Amino acid sequence: MGSAVARRLVTAGCTVLTNLDGRSDATRERACAAGMQDVPLPELAARAEWVLSILPPSEAYNFAQSYREAHATAAKPSTGRVAFADCNAVNPQTVKTIAGLFSGTAISFVDAGIIGGPPKDGYDPVFYASVDPADAGVLDDFVGLSKYGLRISPLRGEGAGIGDASALKMSYAGITKGMTGICTAMILAAHSSSPATAEALLHELYDSQRPTLQRITRAVPDMLPKAYRWIGEMEEISAFVGGGEGSIHHGIAKLYERIERSMGEEGDGEDVKVLKDFVQDAKKLIEKNQK
Amino acid sequence: MGSAVARRLVTAGCTVLTNLDGRSDATRERACAAGMQDVPLPELAARAEWVLSILPPSEAYNFAQSYREAHATAAKPSTGRVAFADCNAVNPQTVKTIAGLFSGTAISFVDAGIIGGPPKDGYDPVFYASVDPADAGVLDDFVGLSKYGLRISPLRGEGAGIGDASALKMSYAGITKGMTGICTAMILAAHSSSPATAEALLHELYDSQRPTLQRITRAVPDMLPKAYRWIGEMEEISAFVGGGEGSIHHGIAKLYERIERSMGEEGDGEDVKVLKDFVQDAKKLIEKNQK
Known part of the structure; x- marks a missing residue:
């Protein structure tokens, strides 16, 4: 899923960074073929405006924590909006815990859930997304990623918040x-x-x-x-x-x-x-x- | 389910006995409307050629045991084939235990499972049935009840026996x-x-x-x-x-x-x-x- 989403974004002209420390050769080949750039985590944390976490569910929390630490100590903190979207199949309680890692930081958080298979010619899965109502602007920004070829559906209705996607x-x-x-x-x-x-x-x-x-x-x-x-x-x-x-x-x-x-x-x-x-x-x- | 099956059999000319000791007035009214005769268990055991057990699953074993005891001591044991068909939604292990109650008696045993809702105008559920291969004749006899309006499908294939229906x-x-x-x-x-x-x-x-x-x-x-x-x-x-x-x-x-x-x-x-x-x-x- 991760490499197929990256390919969509690269095709649309985005720069897509990733960090493949400790990953297999097959993963590296897939990432390279999708047009991603493998960079150290501190560099990723310093440069990325959006972080889309797409991982096996068991790795979701650890990656979020590593990213937050890298961002806190990044040599050149990025300017403007920085947002982290957890797109993994984790339960709402887990996603709330992950969101808690970013409270009090400059990083906005998006709870996202991908429904459907990896993007391919003529097909796109839906990224459902929900956010803390106190940081509602980040949901509009996430929907804005549609212009890079992602299909995004925001959850804005009654009582919607982090955990709902x-x-x-x-x-x-x-x-x-x-x-x-x-x-x-x-x-x-x-x-x-x-x-x-x-x-x-x-x-x-x-x-x-x-x-x-x-x-x-x-x-x-x-x-x-x-x-x-x-x-x-x-x-x-x-x-x-x-x-x-x-x-x-x-x-x-x-x-x-x-x-x-x-x-x-x-x-x-x-x-x-x-x-x-x-x-x-x-x-x-x-x-x-x-x- | 029990009263609707009884109504089918009564309509086809069968005598349908039941024993309603300790049951509610509503059950009695339903049984009466379906044309069943409420008789004491010893009389039922002495007269019935076929026993179709159709009950909540938790009562299946106790009824089979009560019937076997009543049959053993019945004043005038019935002549010819006597068979007991357990038609309840019980698991195969339970039905094998119930079948064991009848081993060494003159009573043949049929494992039956009803798929579908109660019989009504133009609709009949299927009675699937399987038997001990050593007593295969009783399966043909059970299929013979089709002439009274029941829809019966025998399981005869590879390895089929009691428990399979x-x-x-x-x-x-x-x-x-x-x-x-x-x-x-x-x-x-x-x-x-x-x-x-x-x-x-x-x-x-x-x-x-x-x-x-x-x-x-x-x-x-x-x-x-x-x-x-x-x-x-x-x-x-x-x-x-x-x-x-x-x-x-x-x-x-x-x-x-x-x-x-x-x-x-x-x-x-x-x-x-x-x-x-x-x-x-x-x-x-x-x-x-x-x-």
């Missing part, structure tokens, strides 16, 4: 990745009872829940290679939902861990095979009856 | 009632962040997940009055799935408990109002853009 991202992903997780868990459970049970499930879904079966044929194959990345996000959603219902997405995180194991080189691939076979049979059934 | 029912309900639970949990979580967050969720679902939003407009209002009945079923599904993923449906059971509290006379109705408003706004948005 992240809550929206969690709610949306909780539905989409949650529904895929539930379907996956139940296909595996049916098959573990007997192959005949999974086959009957397929036919009953075809008869009485066809849109759900069609969704399965797209969403399950799309999920398999991404499951390992979704584990942390599901745990964030679990913390966001809280209460007894919080265990829904904790269970889905466990399911995605199971998929990651089955996908891995050490795994037996059995779960993945069951899911791929189910999807293939579903597609055949749908195609056969469309003719 | 219940596993199928759990898998199907785990998907349908599970997806509704996830959507409900996330709408409530979004709204608890701010009303603006829930509104943005609605619009984002409209833009990028329209079939899911359409499903919400039907499934959430349908769920509200039934949530209290689904709690036990979600716990059965949780036990069926097991492992770390088992907590998915445990969390959904907790959500349905929350809905039951909000629906109740002691509840403040706030959650129900949030959900109804969301559904109403979704319908308006869909209708407006269809014009």
